[in-house]
Each structure stands twice: as C-alpha cells, then as structure tokens.
C-alpha cells in the first residue's frame with residue numbers, strides 16, 4: 032500500500048471490483064441455477080407427485096388434487112401381506128453383501144489397474160466393460176444353468192454374485208481412477224519410514240482413498256438395489272426384493288399403493304445421493320473413472 | 325553405524341538398462357553425492373538400496389550382510405523422494421512424527437522431537453497445517469524433517485533441495501550436513517548440480533547412462549577427471565590431442581612436458597588443463613609448455629574475463645583476469661602449467677563415432 036493515499040479517500044471510494052474477488056463468475060452462476068432447476072424438476076417434482084399419490088384415495092381427472100385423502104396405501108405397505116418389509120430387508124442385506132464383495136474383489140483389482148502396467152491390461156479393461164455393453168440378462172441366463180448345478184439359485188449369496196456382474200465395472204473403474212490419481216510414492220515413503228504393508232494401508236492408503244471408496248461403494252449399493260431381472264432369474268421369485276414387490280404394481284390400477292412402495296424404494300437412493308454429493312465434489316478423481324465408461 | 329556396499333548392482337526395465345554393474349562402498353557416517361544428468365539411474369539406484377525396487381542382479385550389503393531379502397520397512401534406510409511427498413491427510417506434525425510413531429516412540433517424546441526438528445528446518449508454528457497449505461519449499465523442508473527426525477542408519481536424499489531458493493538451499497544443506505555428521509548417518513545425496521555435490525559430499529560418484537564413471541573426492545573431478553565426458557561435466561572442455569613418449573607429449577602446437585604424477589601408456593593421448601589454470605604467457609614466465617593460440621571471443625564475466633581460443637585446432641576456454649583486454653583474431657601465447665596438466669581418456673561422442681566409422 033502506498034503511504035500517500037489519504038485514508039478518508041480510501042474509505043469514501045466504494046469498491047468497484049467486488050465482482051472480481053467473487054469466486055463465481057456470471058457463467059458459473061448460470062450453470063448452477065440450471066443444475067438446481069433440473070434437479071428440482073426431474074427429481075423433486077416426481078417425488079412430490081409420488082407423495083401426493085400415496086395419500087390419495089380418490090383422484091379423478093380433471094381435478095388438480097385428490098378429492099379424497101387417506102393413509103390406506105401406507106397401511107398396505109406396513110402390512111405383512113404386501114411383503115414390502117420383507118423386500119426392504121432382503122434388498123438391504125443383498126446390497127450390503129454385494130458392496131462388501133465388490134470391495135473385497137474390486138479393491139485389489141482396481142489398484143492393479145490404476146497403478147501398474149502389465150501385459151493384457153487393456154484387454155482386462157475392455158472385458159470389465161462387457162457387463163455394461165452386454166445386457167445382464169444374457170449373462171444371467173448362462174449363469175443360471177451353472178448356478179442350478181452349484182445350488183446357488185434362490186440363495187442370498189447366489190443373487191449377490193449375479194448383482195456383482197453389473198456393479199463391478201463401475202466400482203473398479205471409479206477406484207482405478209482414484210488409485211491412479213493417488214500413485215504409489217506416498218506408500219513408498221511410508222515404507223522407508225518403517226511402516227509395514229498393513230500399517231501403510233491403515234495410515235496412508237486408506238485415509239487417502241476413503242472418500243473415493245465411499246462413492247464407489249454407494250454406486251455398487253444402488254446398482255444392486257435397482258436390480259430386477261437378475262434377481263428374478265437367480266432368485267427364482269422366492270427371493271423377494273423391493274423391485275420384485277414394486278413391479279407388479281406399476282402396471283396395476285392401484286396408483287396409491289404403487290406410489291407408496293416407490294417412495295420406500297427410492298428413499299435410500301435419495302439419501303445416498305445427498306450423502307455422496309459432497310464427496311463427489313471434493314474428489315475429482317472419482318469422476319475421472321467415468322470418463323472410461 | 326552402518327556401511328553400505330553395492331556389488332555389481334544392475335537393474336533393467338525391459339531392454340533399457342537403467343543401472344549397470346555398479347560397484348560402490350560407502351563407509352559408515354560418510355556422505356556420498358550421486359551426480360549425473362537426468363535419467364542416468366540415480367533414483368533407480370536409491371530405490372534398490374531402500375528395497376522398493378528389486379535389483380535385476382547384484383547385491384546390496386549393509387554392514388557386510390545382504391539386505392535384498394529384507395523388506396523396506398526393516399532396512400532402516402529412509403528416503404526423501406524427489407517430489408516432496410507429504411501425506412495429504414495428515415498435518416505437518418503428524419507427517420514429521422510418522423516415522424517415530426511407526427517405531428513405537430511415545431507421544432510426548434514424538435511431540436518434543438517434532439517441535440525440535442521443525443525449529444531446525446525453520447518451520448516452527450506450522451504443526452497444524454495440512455500439506456496443501458504449504459509452499460513447495462516448505463513441503464520439501466517438512467519432508468526433510470520427517471526423514472531427519474528418525475535419525476536413520478542410512479539416509480537417501482533424492483534432490484531434496486530442488487525447490488528451495490539459493491539462501492534456503494545453503495541453510496538446509498548445512499543442516500543436513502550437521503545432523504548427518506553429528507549422528508554418524510551414512511548418507512547418499514542425489515543431485516544433478518555438480519557444485520552442490522562438491523560442496524556437500526565427502527565423496528562424489530558420477531554416473532552417465534546407468535554406468536558409474538568416477539568415484540572420488542570432490543577435487544579429483546576438477547584436477548584428475550578420468551574421461552573427457554567427466555571433464556566436460558565439470559565445465560572443462562579444454563582438450564588437446566597428442567602422442568605421448570615418456571613425460572613428453574608431441575602435439576600440433578609443439579612438445580608439452582608432463583609432470584611425473586601423470587601416468588598413462590605411451591601412444592595417442594588427450595591432454596587437458598582446467599580453464600582457471602591456463603596462464604597467459606609473458607616474457608617473465610617459464611619457457612616450457614608455451615603454446616600459440618588465436619582468440620575467438622572475449623567475454624567479460626565481472627569477476628574475470630573468459631577467453632575462447634583456438635589451440636592447434638581445438639577450442640579452449642581460458643579464465644583470464646577481469647582487467648584483461650583482447651580482441652577477436654588476436655594472437656596470444658598460453659602457458660600450460662606442468663602440475664595442472666592431466667591426461668583424460670577420450671570417450672566423447674565424436675571419438676565413438678570415429679571408431680564406429682573406421
């Protein structure tokens with residue numbers, strides 16, 4: 032600051048450059064407005080409609096709102112005969128198991144893909160994409176025969192294994208990107224400072240990849256949560272998950288019940304979305320993995 | 325107290341030989357500088373010493389025992405990496421204390437030593453900052469502190485001062501040297517700056533293309549370079565070919581007399597004298613080893629004047645007094661002092677080409 036500036040003058044002059052110090056330019060502000068608007072229109076509004084529907088008792092065209100309200104649909108959801116709670120419980124168990132399996136199988140795999148060069152790496156990357164390209168139905172039909180012989184059909188574990196097929200590409204690609212971005216040098220530093228491999232993972236690797244791992248796990252969870260055809264085929268209809276409970280209602284006439292079950296179905300997704308959105312923003316390498324998809 | 329011995333140490337990456345049959349003994353408490361241009365295998369050698377990289381062949385010995393089968397964390401060789409890498413999820417104090425924590429030192433003691441070392445690297449009161457909140461030079465000093473605080477048996481430094489400004493470099497260099505000699509740490513310091521190598525190290529090991537060229541005390545690289553490339557790396561490209569018979573070398577510009585300490589086989593040789601040792605001949609100077617030259621350029625350097633001159637078809641650089649005035653094309657006589665004359669093995673690229681062509 033120059034000493035000859037009169038303090039009174041500096042105070043009197045309004046700051047004309049406030050906009051420059053503001054982090055958001057007009058452009059980014061518009062992008063944000065559009066994003067917020069789309070989220071409200073495409074996610075918020077359908078949710079509101081669902082909520083309204085679930086409490087509707089009589090709602091005929093052309094009324095803007097139901098003419099009679101009631102909690103019948105929610106009573107149905109809570110009733111054992113609807114199997115909604117059974118489905119909810121099974122879906123939850125299943126999604127957690129699939130996520131756990133994805134972590135056990137996918138973490139070492141994604142580390143190898145992200146940090147090491149080896150022969151056949153691009154082939155493996157290409158094979159990993161296959162479940163995204165080939166409909167899961169095709170693979171599942173083939174697997175079904177084998178699972179019958181292995182007595183894995185109609186079991187939680189069998190269904191979880193099949194859910195792993197569509198889930199693992201997303202998990203591995205996200206985590207490979209996280210590992211690639213993170214590199215091996217930090218672990219090597221820790222090794223020379225006297226940390227064995229287990230402590231390196233605990234003190235150095237895990238804290239560094241944890242936010243990426245959280246995001247990848249949530250994707251895996253949601254992919255399992257939304258599976259219908261694979262569950263139906265391998266579960267043989269006796270292993271009931273939420274989508275299996277919900278689907279018959281979608282073509283049925285009871286919109287209120289369908290809406291109520293839909294809300295139960297979609298709730299975890301919304302919770303996960305809100306929980307991960309902050310992590311997604313923080314760790315850009317997480318989204319990097321999607322560039323490969 | 326640990327001495328380190330590298331025996332026939334080699335490492336290949338596919339067809340590329342990064343380090344070739346390297347032999348080097350480093351005494352306990354000694355500081356050796358690994359010097360060489362980019363890509364010559366310095367980092368690769370350090371990584372083999374730490375155990376982060378397995379040698380393709382050869383052996384690494386600590387105190388006479390092979391350590392190639394001992395995992396990195398139990399070798400006691402701490403490495404400061406080229407890119408100052410701090411653990412991003414830890415703050416400065418946690419970073420610096422990491423090695424002590426792994427060694428099972430108790431919390432109080434860790435805190436005390438961390439505070440102490442941070443003062444030494446001139447970074448007090450930054451304990452709670454995260455790595456990304458530090459400047460490049462600050463990060464480098466934290467990385468240095470993190471290695472020094474554990475008082476390692478063997479300390480490997482991969483260009484640890486690269487991001488520091490000139491003043492801080494001098495301070496940190498001194499700090500490394502002080503702690504190293506005080507604790508008797510055996511240290512290897514990688515650099516591509518020959519001045520830094522010479523200033524810091526007990527001995528210098530110069531590498532080109534994965535091959536160790538010369539090992540010795542710093543002044544040997546100035547006074548007794550083994551080859552033309554070594555001489556050139558130390559900013560001496562004054563070369564004069566001739567044919568040696570006894571202590572006399574017959575050259576394009578007349579006979580040159582050698583000192584007794586220069587030993588080489590009779591036959592074709594290449595003579596050299598460092599730019600700062602070449603004298604400008606005047607009537608009072610001794611008559612031996614006076615050679616005619618033609619000035620090609622005169623560059624005023626402030627503390628001295630650099631002359632580029634042609635001696636018998638070779639381009640020589642001569643450091644003359646700052647008061648010296650001369651001009652392009654002027655004829656001059658240089659005196660090559662007997663005690664500074666040295667014979668180098670010619671391994672320059674042009675020599676290799678000539679051999680290949682013939």
Ligand SMILES: Nc1ncnc2c1ncn2[C@@H]1O[C@H](COP(=O)(O)OP(=O)(O)OP(=O)(O)O)[C@@H](O)[C@H]1O
Pocket residue numbers: 337340341342360361362363364365366367368369406516
């Ligand atoms: N992991 C690797 N895979 C393949 N080649 C490698 C690998 N690491 C090093 N190299 C090669 O080995 C040679 C020596 O590399 P190194 O890193 O040891 O050089 P350096 O002397 O440390 O160079 P700089 O001063 O640039 O750090 C180079 O040619 C490099 O390309």
Ligand SMILES: [Mg+2]
Pocket residue numbers: 366367368406482
């Ligand atoms: Mg290097």
